[in-house]
Amino acid sequence: MTINRHLRIVAAVWQIAYTLVHMSFTTNGGPRFLNGRESYFPGGWVPVVLGALAAVGCLSAAVTARSELSDANRYVLAGFNAVAGAALCGYSFLFPVVVVSLLFEGARPGSLASLLVTGSGIIGGILCLIIAAGERRLAAQPCAACGRAHGRSPESRLEPAPTWAFTGAYLAVAGFLARMSVWLSDTIVGRWPSAASRASGMSWTAMAVFMVLMGLAGTLLPLALAHRWGRVWPAWSGPLRGRAVPRWLVLGPGLFTGASLTAYFGIAGMTAWIRGDLGGPFPRLALEMGGYTLWGAGLLVAAASYFALTRPPCPRLDTQSTGQPVARDAPGVEPCRYRRGEPR
Known part of the structure; x- marks a missing residue:
């Protein structure tokens, strides 16, 4: 399924809030973090820049959600959000370390602040990656019912892994x-x-x-x-x-x-x-x-x-015991235009 405009707006608001919070940390001083650091990478303006880039990517996706962009532009937008999302996740990679520390060592000074701040970075990064995946699917012109490119994507969990x-x-x-x-x-x-x-x-x-x-x-x-x-x-x-x-x-x-x-x-x-x-x-x-x-x-x-x-099956397709999809008419859904193996 393609990503709706509301999620793009929520993601943009999240990135803006993340950026403003880290800007406050930079100008007024941040909280006490576990082991004295939020991230392995330098702090200061680095998370502010990363949050701002993520906000630009999510806002661009929200503004163009109902626009007729070319496939090339969709791919560019997908790539921008993917890079921003990966950078945010990379900067906040201490989040799982904090989780493991809480589970096996208990709460320590700075644990809560580290959990909230690194967790917000991970969530922001994941939101960017979800939007990137949605933009890529739009560029690939997928099936409107399931988001697959029929004939190029697996149709069932019964198919062998590559x-x-x-x-x-x-x-x-x-x-x-x-x-x-x-x-x-x-x-x-x-x-x-x-x-x-x-x-x-x-x-x-x-x-x-x-x-x-x-x-x-x-x-x-x-x-x-x-x-x-x-x-x-x-x-x-x-x-x-x-x-x-x-x-x-x-x-x-x-x-x-x-x-x-x-x-x-x-x-x-x-x-x-x-x-x-x-x-x-x-x-x-x-x-x-x-x-x-x-x-x-x-x-x-x-x-x-x-x-x-393991994607949910396409509502426009029936999967026979052979695992091959067959187009069918579903109530309220137009018949799928593609069959597996046929050119799109």
Whole structure:
């Protein structure tokens, strides 16, 4: 579905508010943040500029929502919003770190301010990305009922994932195994848990839960994003057999984990390593930073395929047991002009 004008207006208002709040932080001083910083990147006018760019993109999308723009202009607008959204998410990438800190360490001074400010940046970035996706779909002249480009987009979750989705999923598993090899080595030689962790009264229950979740996010999650059993409950699931797996049960953790790892380790960690801020043997850092980055990027690649495969079915199409869509007349909906495999 295309993005309506109301969402574009809400997104523009959000970006303007984000910009004004950070302008106030810059001129009058900001709140106390967790660990003393809002972002790994420089603050000051940087978030103000990013918010202003996002506001321009969202306002432009809102103003032109009912205009007849050329496909080229729609693609430009989509690209502008995509860059602004990615920049806002990248600047606010400490949000998942704050969430994890609250869950496993409890509230600390600056936690609430960090949660609200970084969370608002993430929301603003996601709104920009949603608008970018909507503008791209308009430029592609999709089906008005479902937003697909029939013949070029998957019609059903029963269809196999593309090769690149499997590649991303198994690269994510490889990255997870590379990272865990360092943890296993530290455990064997007694470097984990560290003396600082033991002295701080680390909760072993919380640590056990964290390790289980980490293991699932590095093995089961990427495979579920690529394999059919992640979209349709398999035979061994009993009464759920053949039913659709709830979309966001898999897609939500995939996007959250993939974006968090890519931003924190792929952007911040790699930058710190290149600048010499991280010490340690090269093989260890390569396995840690490279493993986390590969894990996160692989999850995002596989999640992109999962997102397309699990779209709600087009109301203008019936899907037969073969998985091939057949055009039909739905009440109150014009017949779809396209059939799968036919030129548009």
